[in-house]
Amino acid sequence: MSEFDYIVVGAGSAGCVLANRLSACGRHSVLLLEAGGSDLSFWIWMPIGYGKTFYRRSVNWMYQTEPVVSLDGRTSYWPRGKVLGGSSSINAMVYIRGQPEDFEDWKAMGNPGWGWDDVLPYFKRSETNDRGRDDWRGDAGPVHVASMxxxxxxxxxxxxxxxxxxxxxxxxxxxxxxxxxxxxYQNTAKGGMRMSTARAYLRPARGRASLSVETRAHATRLLFEGTRATGIEYRQNGRLQTARARREVIVSAGAINSPQLLQLSGIGPGALLRDRGVEVRHDLPGVGRNLQDHxxxxxxxxxxxxxxxxxxxxxxxxxxxxxxxxxxxxxxxxxxxxxxxxxxxxxxxxxxxxxxxxxxxxxxxxxxxxxxxxxxxxxxxxxxxxxxxTRPTSRGHLEIRSSDPLEPVAIHPNYxxxxxxxxxxxxxxxxxxxxxxxxxxxxxxxxxxxxxxxxxxxxxxxxxxxxxAGTVFHPVATCRMGPNPACDVVDARLKVHGLQGLRVADASIFPTVTSGNTNAPAIMVGEKAADMVLADAS
Incomplete structure (x- = not known):
């Protein structure tokens, strides 16, 4: 069994940020796991190629929801990135942060440190805006934002x-x-090519001795000693592997896969888990609930x-x-x-x-x-x-169908x-x-x-x-941040309620969907989460 200080599950919009920031000082060893493979594809790097990758199973989970009664019983197709960079490697690249009031709403819901003045520095730190720096925009960050x-x-x-x-x-x-x-609109691009988080954050960090990246590594369950997360089990090349985390496991697998992994690991609504043949480790009703989408x-x-x-x-x-x-x-x-x-x-x-x-x-x-x-x-x-x-009030949910980690979850958008x-x-x-x-x-x-x-x-x-009517591919809030363990999943420091050594950091922690495209706020969550993890380690 290999050991690392931190294990990050999911090399997506937030996970690549965490891998870079946590490994930067060289004092901490980091393992980044990604279920998909390399992002070195012409169709990923060429901006208009996203029309191709939206339907390419080699880089895309290609989820389908359950039939939606309010949409005449239609199912909804939900592409999600299964590749280095996650959905930032297959999205339409529009760079939108949301409205300041969105984050003030987050703070008012019991999440100190997540108001607009708190998150703006992380948005600025993450970007290089091709129009330059001002009171709202950054000019020295990894993500290049291009005018068209x-x-x-x-x-x-x-x-x-x-x-x-x-x-x-x-x-x-x-x-x-x-x-x-x-x-x-501005796009996440540089030199006419897509600027995913794999390109922006992961590629500059790949040569570090402190960072290990494993692709084609499908996380199957979290490992625990009592109430402390101690590692991860994952399937790679047909073999079951394990890795141990000396400090923390950080789940950044996205709004679909993060709650799925928690539920497979026995963390979620107790009755649901028992019905699906999963031993309940921690009854946390909010896991998979509060689903929102545009x-x-x-x-x-x-x-x-x-x-x-x-x-x-x-x-x-x-x-x-x-x-x-x-x-x-x-x-x-x-x-x-x-x-x-x-x-x-x-x-x-x-x-x-x-x-x-x-x-x-x-x-x-x-x-x-x-x-x-x-x-x-x-x-x-x-x-x-x-x-x-921009701010729908309907709430859906998702849930595992069985204890099989390879079976897609059942998604109920409730539009x-x-x-x-x-x-x-x-x-x-x-x-x-x-x-x-x-x-x-x-x-x-x-x-x-x-x-x-x-x-x-x-x-x-x-x-x-x-x-x-159809989705704009912005699912969030399935591991919602908030102070109440009866309905929320993580606290304001992104720690899973009632457990130790385990955080969630991706779009699943959004308390509410932001007003616009969700990739930029997900990157911001990765930046802020990295600071929290490093602060707790000092």
Whole structure:
């Protein structure tokens, strides 16, 4: 049995951060376990390649939820990274921290040290913003955050002009003084290539004697002596291995796999574990509960003017843009698909934005989830707009199906379980139509393909939402941080309630989902967790 000071389970958005920071001083030995393999893949490093990796089992857990009653019994496809870098290696790369009020809410829920003034230094420490440093942004961190302005499609300017007509403010930086307004997204990228946490944090640390990285290492259960976590059991190359942690085990396997590992190890709702044939080590009801995710509705338009479809659909267009990318790291293949968008209030009386809008100058017909990659746009000019309510109130859960660590968990998203969430989805659809009807865009639209102009009444739009709304891939909160062991899983220092030597540090600890994309806050959690671990070791 090998021994280390710290064992980090999961080389994802938070796990790579922890591996780097904990091993940096050289005094502590760190083992990083990752169930997937290397991130050295063209489809991972090329930004637009995420459409391929979203459906590639070699780098993706490719989860499916249970049927969702409120979505007409449809299942929801949940890609999650199974590769160095985790979901930061396969996501759409949009860099959004959330609103300051999100973190003030976390603090108010009984989590001292997690307010906006507490977390802002970690956001700044983690990034190098290509626009430079200011009161809100950093310029010396591992994660490079890139502006896409020079390669944006001209249609993005028409989207902003539509917002101008509706008197929506323009916002040059959604991560600056305020989040509200429309503008251009920044991506986690550098030199036209994806900036995952594997590239940002792990690659610079791989040569350290203090860091060991094991890939294709699927954690199967945590090891204990009494109530203290002492190590990990994992399966690698068909063999069962164990490793011992002298100080701590830190679970950073993500919002799906972290609660799964805890439940497999006997930590979770006692009745559930007994029913699944797992011996209860610590009855902790909140493990796997409080699941939150963002749900969005997309509108698809046929355009009177050329869009990215015209560049990327023909074989010669693919060839030209491919050569352009290989030679210059420029062009549409160097960007994410969501080029413009922003954060708006669906009603003027609201205190802060409650909607996130995405504008994509490309359109495509999605394949059935998990069947084939989404690489080809439509053979006609088109574009997409999507809107998601940022702070849903519905809560789902996930649970192991059996004691088999290789069996995927049962995921119950429970979307649209509250009247509030259904009303906000309706407002999201109305907001999208409002922007499309503004003169700058209306003059470019030949027809609304989906849902189509025949859908007009509230009842018709709600039916369309139930038929088409989909996840934006932001699951969080399944090992929620909070002071109450009856419903929370970790305390404000990310220690699992009632146990020693065990922390959870990833998006699963979010008390509530943040207002926007979740990768940047997950990286922040890794940074803050590393400081906590090192402080407790001193």
């Amino acid at each position: 302005d020079r390669d944006l499609h001209p249609l993005c300017q028409e989207f902003l002009a539509a917002g101008d007509a509706l008197q929506y403010p323009r916002n040059p930086d959604f991560n600056g003084a305020t989040q509200e307004g429309l503008g251009f 749900l969005a509705i997309d509108f698809l338009y046929r355009s009177k003017v050329p869009t990215l479809n015209d560049q990327l659909y023909p074989w010669y267009g693919k060839l030209w843009q491919g050569l352009r990318y290989v030679l210059t790291r420029r062009g549409p293949l160097s960007l994410g698909v969501n080029q413009a968008g922003g954060f708006l209030k669906s009603r003027p009386e609201l205190a802060r934005p409650n909607m996130q809008v995405f504008f994509s100058p490309v359109s495509y017909t999605k394949a059935p989830p998990g069947k084939r990659p989404l690489m080809n746009p439509d053979p006609f000019p088109g574009f997409l707009m999507g809107t998601q309510p 649209l379980d509250t009247d509030h969430d259904l009303q906000e989805m309706l407002e999201a659809a109305r907001l999208t139509r409002r922007i499309a009807a503004a003169p700058a865009l209306a003059k470019l639209i030949e027809t609304e393909i989906l849902p189509g102009r025949q859908v007009q009444s509230d009842e018709e739009m709600i039916a369309d939402i139930r038929a088409r």
